[in-house]
Amino acid sequence: MTPRAIAAISVAxxxxxxxxxxxxxxxxxxxxxxxxxxxxxxSRRTIxxxxxxxxxxxxxxxxxxxxxxxxxxxxxxxxxxxxYAPDEGRIAISGSLAPLLSLAAGFHPxxxxxxxxxxxxxxxxYSPKQIQERMDQIVTFAEVGDLIDAPVRTxxxxxxxxxxxxxxxxxxxxxxxxxxxLAVGDAPFAEKCLRCIDDFRARGKTIVLVTHSMEMVRERCxxxxxxxxxxxxxxxxxxxxxxxYRKAMAATKELERPAKRPALRTAIVYGNCQAxxxxxxxxxxxxxxxxxxxxxxxxxxxxxxDRNLPASEDLSACALLFSQHGPEPFAFADRLPKECLTVRxxxxxxxxxxxxxxxxxxxxxxxxxxxxxxxPYGDRIILDCIEKGxxxxxxxxxxxxxxxxxxxxxxxxxxxxxxxxxxxxGHCDIEMTSWVMERFRSQRLFWTINxxxxxxxxxxxxxxLNASVSVEPALLEVDIEKTQGVLxxxxxxxxxxxxxxxxxxxxxxxLTWYDINRPFSSCGRTYSYEQYFREMIDYCVSERAAxxxxxxxx
Amino acid sequence: xxxxxANPAAPFLARKLYRYRxxxxxxxxxxxxxxxxxxxxxxxxxxxxxxLFMAVYALVFGVYLRIGVRNFPVFLLSGIMAWGWFxxxxxxxxxxxxxxxxxxxxxxxxxxxxVIVPVLSNCVNFVxxxxxxxxxxxxxxxxxxxxxxxLPVIMIIQALLTVGLLFFVATLNVFFRDLQQLIQYLLMxxxxxxxxxxxxxxxxxxxxxxxxxxxIAVIIMAxxxxxxxxxxxxxxxxxxxxxxxIVLVITGYATFAHYREMLGxxx
Numbered sequence: 001m002t003p004r005a006i007a008a009i010s011v012a013x014x015x016x017x018x019x020x021x022x023x024x025x026x027x028x029x030x031x032x033x034x035x036x037x038x039x040x041x042x043s044r045r046t047i048x049x050x051x052x053x054x055x056x057x058x059x060x061x062x063x064x065x066x067x068x069x070x071x072x073x074x075x076x077x078x079x080x081x082x083x084y085a086p087d088e089g090r091i092a093i094s095g096s097l098a099p100l101l102s103l104a105a106g107f108h109p110x111x112x113x114x115x116x117x118x119x120x121x122x123x124x125x126y127s128p129k130q131i132q133e134r135m136d137q138i139v140t141f142a143e144v145g146d147l148i149d150a151p152v153r154t155x156x157x158x159x160x161x162x163x164x165x166x167x168x169x170x171x172x173x174x175x176x177x178x179x180x181x182l183a184v185g186d187a188p189f190a191e192k193c194l195r196c197i198d199d200f201r202a203r204g205k206t207i208v209l210v211t212h213s214m215e216m217v218r219e220r221c222x223x224x225x226x227x228x229x230x231x232x233x234x235x236x237x238x239x240x241x242x243x244x245y246r247k248a249m250a251a252t253k254e255l256e257r258p259a260k261r262p263a264l265r266t267a268i269v270y271g272n273c274q275a276x277x278x279x280x281x282x283x284x285x286x287x288x289x290x291x292x293x294x295x296x297x298x299x300x301x302x303x304x305x306d307r308n309l310p311a312s313e314d315l316s317a318c319a320l321l322f323s324q325h326g327p328e329p330f331a332f333a334d335r336l337p338k339e340c341l342t343v344r345x346x347x348x349x350x351x352x353x354x355x356x357x358x359x360x361x362x363x364x365x366x367x368x369x370x371x372x373x374x375x376p377y378g379d380r381i382i383l384d385c386i387e388k389g390x391x392x393x394x395x396x397x398x399x400x401x402x403x404x405x406x407x408x409x410x411x412x413x414x415x416x417x418x419x420x421x422x423x424x425x426g427h428c429d430i431e432m433t434s435w436v437m438e439r440f441r442s443q444r445l446f447w448t449i450n451x452x453x454x455x456x457x458x459x460x461x462x463x464x465l466n467a468s469v470s471v472e473p474a475l476l477e478v479d480i481e482k483t484q485g486v487l488x489x490x491x492x493x494x495x496x497x498x499x500x501x502x503x504x505x506x507x508x509x510x511l512t513w514y515d516i517n518r519p520f521s522s523c524g525r526t527y528s529y530e531q532y533f534r535e536m537i538d539y540c541v542s543e544r545a546a547x548x549x550x551x552x553x554x
Numbered sequence: 555x556x557x558x559x560a561n562p563a564a565p566f567l568a569r570k571l572y573r574y575r576x577x578x579x580x581x582x583x584x585x586x587x588x589x590x591x592x593x594x595x596x597x598x599x600x601x602x603x604x605x606l607f608m609a610v611y612a613l614v615f616g617v618y619l620r621i622g623v624r625n626f627p628v629f630l631l632s633g634i635m636a637w638g639w640f641x642x643x644x645x646x647x648x649x650x651x652x653x654x655x656x657x658x659x660x661x662x663x664x665x666x667x668x669v670i671v672p673v674l675s676n677c678v679n680f681v682x683x684x685x686x687x688x689x690x691x692x693x694x695x696x697x698x699x700x701x702x703x704x705l706p707v708i709m710i711i712q713a714l715l716t717v718g719l720l721f722f723v724a725t726l727n728v729f730f731r732d733l734q735q736l737i738q739y740l741l742m743x744x745x746x747x748x749x750x751x752x753x754x755x756x757x758x759x760x761x762x763x764x765x766x767x768x769x770i771a772v773i774i775m776a777x778x779x780x781x782x783x784x785x786x787x788x789x790x791x792x793x794x795x796x797x798x799x800i801v802l803v804i805t806g807y808a809t810f811a812h813y814r815e816m817l818g819x820x821x
Contacts, residue, residue, distance in 0.1 A: 081661075083661065083662055101662075106656060108656055109656070118580065119577065122576045122580055123661070126576070
């Protein structure tokens with residue numbers, strides 16, 4: 001007999017029904033009584049979430065499941081994981097299994113990351129001893145640092161995902177189930193996960209993943225299943241299945257669009273994550289939402305996302321384009337209607353908060369083991385001190401107390417930063433610089449050099465609205481404050497980093513809210529001001545010792 | 555591993571408990587740790603609780619109301635400690651599935667464990683406060699003898715009965731959160747219906763059959779037999795309660811298993 005590929009997963013004629021209960025969520029006894037009297041408690045209506053599905057996945061293959069929302073993807077994955085039992089049919093899985101089903105589910109908010117990981121592994125059947133052996137690996141992989149012993153309610157969604165992924169991967173399962181989990185998290189970590197998945201496949205393990213990302217399916221799957229209304233529409237080679245899926249989706253879109261969507265004008269918001277936050281504020285506003293359909297269109301390739309192209313009917317119905325000034329202008333400007341108003345707005349940031357911002361002088365491709373990632377920020381003084389051969393302790397001392405004599409003219413740098421912002425304003429239809437300069441003294445407006453707080457974003461929205469009144473007079477009545485306090489996706493990530501500001505800079509800017517003693521957290525760790533720079537200096541010194549060429553720092 | 559239609563049978567539950575023994579151990583010890591987290595006396599509360607309970611009830615029922623039971627503190631404590639186990643398990647058990655909502659429905663976490671944990675952690679508490687009970691028995695110059703060998707049996711029956719009840723109550727509580735409030739009053743009523751602060755002799759003949767037929771009363775009185783009367787409890791009654799407990803566990807687990815997949819939608 002030839003050694004044939006053994007099926008890691010085999011599913012035969014599986015049916016899953018869900019029964020509609022006549023009892024609504026959170027019924028009180030009074031309502032129940034009324035319903036019982038009226039005979040409404042029992043409903044025989046069922047829905048077939050999975051309607052007779054059979055397939056098998058050979059060991060060592062990666063299966064991607066695609067389909068519209070509500071097509072049964074998640075139900076099927078939960079059945080593979082054993083969360084739901086099939087009503088009919090049979091599912092057989094050979095080997096050990098690790099499911100990564102949904103973010104946050106399975107994490108107790110009051111328990112620490114470590115305790116949650118322990119429980120996660122115990123659910124998979126591991127003993128305390130086996131878990132102890134894996135715990136270091138989990139902590140390292142998850143990159144949550146000391147926060148591993150903090151309650152997970154203090155975690156960002158990205159950190160939770162990292163922890164969940166790290167726990168699942170640590171048991172080295174034969175079969176890994178992933179449900180749309182790589183959609184959150186930062187780019188370096190998403191890459192790390194992808195590398196991990198590739199490595200997994202290379203070692204002959206089996207993967208099933210549910211995703212909306214066609215890229216992911218095309219690049220990482222050997223097989224694709226297209227599921228619709230609980231039935232398999234196509235199963236096989238990625239190119240073939242995805243092609244059929246895409247065609248079918250395009251066809252239904254054309255059928256559904258005119259009926260579903262009234263002739264609402266489109267407002268396109270184009271730009272980076274700040275623009276996305278702006279679009280979210282606009283979406284949450286009822287009046288604006290009744291006048292325009294808000295479409296966000298990003299100017300960068302976000303990890304785990306398909307390149308988002310505006311639909312052609314969104315372009316043809318576009319009455320407002322809020323376009324962020326940047327190196328890549330909005331690519332579809334020529335397809336907008338003539339009467340569409342374009343309002344250009346600046347991205348708001350503040351370089352001075354990290355006074356000696358420079359590019360990575362070491363220009364190394366690999367990621368250093370640093371909490372703040374691949375050298376996003378530099379510091380010319382530190383680099384210069386290293387070049388002069390100063391010891392790390394001296395550099396720290398010098399950095400904290402001595403650099404006034406280094407002829408750093410903070411006044412000059414402040415003027416430069418202001419000029420930079422004003423130059424940017426000059427390319428735009430609304431300007432933000434003077435507003436930021438005036439208010440930054442009295443309130444914190446930035447989390448990092450390029451992540452503004454809600455206050456700034458709201459001001460930008462207000463100015464965009466004011467500039468668009470010619471298109472729609474009713475925009476004067478939009479009260480943006482009504483959306484205050486609404487939390488948006490990505491908000492947490494925007495607020496996650498908390499950069500340290502040098503006391504001299506704070507003094508120069510006369511920041512009344514500034515407190516050097518306040519510890520701040522960055523990338524999952526809590527630092528004092530000194531600790532942060534200490535690590536930064538040590539890193540630079542070790543890089544220098546490794547013989548990396550240092551670019552001349554201007 | 556082969557997955558087929560859900561198996562609600564109790565032997566399946568037993569297999570599951572064995573499979574997840576480490577998780578069960580972890581959850582029980584966490585439950586115990588969390589209980590006294592942040593309190594100064596910490597674990598000493600396990601012993602202090604029955605002591606204070608006894609002091610309060612001995613004052614009210616032994617001194618003011620004069621129940622007229624000899625060595626009243628011994629009598630009271632031999633019943634009320636087991637009652638404490640039952641009532642705490644019922645209280646935290648009722649909301650156990652609702653409180654564990656992050657685990658239910660969306661992950662492979664075995665939700666039945668959530669229901670069993672409060673019974674076991676309160677059992678540990680009960681066992682740890684037993685030396686105190688023994689000390690009180692001797693302090694009043696009473697004796698303990700052969701009936702003590704039945705203690706583990708009674709405890710197993712009580713645990714099974716509580717688990718069986720909780721499978722019903724905790725499942726139902728997901729759909730009707732009123733139950734969480736209601737159960738407090740039902741337990742309070744039950745407390746006075748069971749001869750804990752009074753002896754069974756004072757119940758009028760006409761009501762005696764009714765009160766003593768209560769399975770909780772049978773169990774509580776069995777403890778009193780061991781620790782207070784130093785005699786063997788009513789074995790026939792205990793046997794019936796055992797059968798009832800088994801039936802409750804089987805039907806309760808079947809009910810829970812029937813609704814298991816719906817629970818997630820209601821949490």
